[in-house]
Amino acid sequence: MEEQLHAAVAAILRQYDHRRGNLLPVLQAVQARLGYLPPEAMEQIASAFGVPPVDVYSVATFYAQFRLKPPGRHQFKVCLGTACHLMGGHTVLDCFERRLGIKEGETTPDREFGLERVACVGCCALAPVVVVDGRVEGRVSPTRVDGLLLSFSLEKSRRETPATPTNGGGGSPYGA
Numbered sequence: 001m002e003e004q005l006h007a008a009v010a011a012i013l014r015q016y017d018h019r020r021g022n023l024l025p026v027l028q029a030v031q032a033r034l035g036y037l038p039p040e041a042m043e044q045i046a047s048a049f050g051v052p053p054v055d056v057y058s059v060a061t062f063y064a065q066f067r068l069k070p071p072g073r074h075q076f077k078v079c080l081g082t083a084c085h086l087m088g089g090h091t092v093l094d095c096f097e098r099r100l101g102i103k104e105g106e107t108t109p110d111r112e113f114g115l116e117r118v119a120c121v122g123c124c125a126l127a128p129v130v131v132v133d134g135r136v137e138g139r140v141s142p143t144r145v146d147g148l149l150l151s152f153s154l155e156k157s158r159r160e161t162p163a164t165p166t167n168g169g170g171g172s173p174y175g176a
């Protein structure tokens, strides 16, 4: 796994001059490839650019676009812009946190779900809004949170369990 990561980053590094101005596009390309910026990748980039690792960490942590932890297979982005905040966005976020057992910015240990808070996504009339894997869900209630988690948990069960007529299924590990 570590070798694959190293090879993937090396392939991206070969596409760029190692001028400081290219640090940002390299980080973007690595994140697009890996889904996030692992510490090993940032150290490899620092070494290629001939800069201290702290310089790369500084850029990665300065820009909100960069993710330092692996994303979940399904990513929930809870909007806490003004309209969504007024319409109960915090309740929705709390609900996700309790159901998933993680805080915003974290991913479940099985890497199935990731949770983030975001600013206005431009659909205020639908507040409170959650962006689920890039799709906007409007007027989200705690019941809707349960429904979303249940549908994804069922999908996961189907993925992991060979289809047999005797499969009794099972409850969601996320309490939905």
Ligand code: FES
Pocket: 079, 080, 081, 082, 083, 084, 085, 119, 120, 121, 122, 123, 124, 125, 127, 129
């Ligand atoms: S404040 Fe949430 S979509 Fe605008």
